[in-house]
Amino acid sequence: MSVRVRADLDSLPAYVAGRTVPGSTKLASNEVSRGPLPSVVEAITRAAHEVHRYPDMAATELVDDLAERLDVPVERIAVGCGSVALCQQIVQAMCVPGDEVVFPWRSFEAYPILTRVAGANEVRVPLTAENALDLDALAAAITGSTRVVFVCTPNNPTGTALHEDELVAFLDRVPSDVLVVLDEAYREFVDDPKAPDGVELTRRWDNVVSLRTFSKAYGLAGLRVGYAVAPPEVAEALRKVYIPFSVNAVAQAAAVASLGAREELEQRCAEVIAERKRVGDRLLELGYRVPPTQANFVWVPLGERTRAFNEHCLENRVVVRAFTGDGARVTVGTPQENDALLEAAASFAG
Numbered sequence: 006m007s008v009r010v011r012a013d014l015d016s017l018p019a020y021v022a023g024r025t026v027p028g029s030t031k032l033a034s035n036e037v038s039r040g041p042l043p044s045v046v047e048a049i050t051r052a053a054h055e056v057h058r059y060p061d062m063a064a065t066e067l068v069d070d071l072a073e074r075l076d077v078p079v080e081r082i083a084v085g086c087g088s089v090a091l092c093q094q095i096v097q098a099m100c101v102p103g104d105e106v107v108f109p110w111r112s113f114e115a116y117p118i119l120t121r122v123a124g125a126n127e128v129r130v131p132l133t134a135e136n137a138l139d140l141d142a143l144a145a146a147i148t149g150s151t152r153v154v155f156v157c158t159p160n161n162p163t164g165t166a167l168h169e170d171e172l173v174a175f176l177d178r179v180p181s182d183v184l185v186v187l188d189e190a191y192r193e194f195v196d197d198p199k200a201p202d203g204v205e206l207t208r209r210w211d212n213v214v215s216l217r218t219f220s221k222a223y224g225l226a227g228l229r230v231g232y233a234v235a236p237p238e239v240a241e242a243l244r245k246v247y248i249p250f251s252v253n254a255v256a257q258a259a260a261v262a263s264l265g266a267r268e269e270l271e272q273r274c275a276e277v278i279a280e281r282k283r284v285g286d287r288l289l290e291l292g293y294r295v296p297p298t299q300a301n302f303v304w305v306p307l308g309e310r311t312r313a314f315n316e317h318c319l320e321n322r323v324v325v326r327a328f329t330g331d332g333a334r335v336t337v338g339t340p341q342e343n344d345a346l347l348e349a350a351a352s353f354a355g
């Protein structure tokens with residue numbers, strides 16, 4: 006007799022992480038290109054002296070700080086080991102086997118994996134022809150078995166962001182016993198005044214969660230910390246299914262320091278936003294049909310040419326994230342890194 010691993014794991018799609026190729030520019034994981042601020046490194050160093058102790062399970066300082074800055078009660082905040090862990094906690098807290106989780110597709114590739122690991126059923130709703138979320142189709146996909154709907158805005162990997170009025174109309178249509186998760190991992194890069202602020206929407210609906218992360222605009226991808234602003238009973242459930250101590254003390258300290266360095270980080274976001282426009286405009290000029298993006302990446306629809314584009318970029322020492330048969334997602338990096346990408350894109354097109 007041998008141990009029996011769940012048979013259904015055989016067909017589970019793998020989570021593909023962006024590759025690091027020595028000597029090449031990595032524009033594959035939507036990270037920021039610049040390293041942590043000195044004040045954040047200092048906080049990390051200070052916290053390092055205490056790592057023989059378990060971290061504060063409640064992440065008290067971080068949660069208090071977030072509560073104050075966002076003007077929400079601490080009961081409505083839950084932290085997680087990256088917002089991907091919070092996606093998992095949400096599905097675990099809301100679903101039993103056989104329940105349905107609805108999400109747009111293509112979108113964040115963890116959604117189908119986490120859904121299936123929880124024994125729930127995935128319902129993928131295609132994007133519009135313009136690579137945007139199709140809210141009518143998402144609403145129509147909700148059934149009596151639906152427990153969770155993920156709404157990723159800006160959407161990974163296409164970068165498109167919803168407008169507040171369309172999202173509000175959607176939320177009005179969603180049954181109140183279905184949890185809508187606004188995955189706002191890239192919210193800090195949004196500059197469209199018509200885009201929604203998910204935290205604000207959590208004040209108006211009792212079935213809405215906003216998910217945010219320190220991995221992207223705050224530049225702490227390697228430390229793994231994210232947070233949810235949720236109805237109190239959902240936040241409590243997220244804490245129940247939390248893997249004890251999974252947000253470590255160094256990550257907590259770095260997140261608190263990052264909140265304190267908000268202006269410097271906003272300045273960095275502004276640089277990314279300016280570069281995003283330059284990269285997007287140039288790709289359009291080159292004939293690539295890139296959709297408007299509000300994130301720190303650009304979607305390049307390539308269909309069958311995706312693999313060739315990926316290889317061409319690799320030959321030119323630029324690592325992008327290719328989705329075979331569909332397109333490539335390219336992170337906006339420093340001006341120099343973006344120039345390398347644009348040169349590769351130009352010689353591919355030409």
Ligand code: PMP
Pocket residue numbers: 035086087088089090113157160161188190217218219220226229230231
């Ligand atoms: N949501 C979206 C849409 C993402 O793109 C990512 C990261 N790729 C995450 C959540 C998870 O980020 P993290 O776990 O680093 O917070």
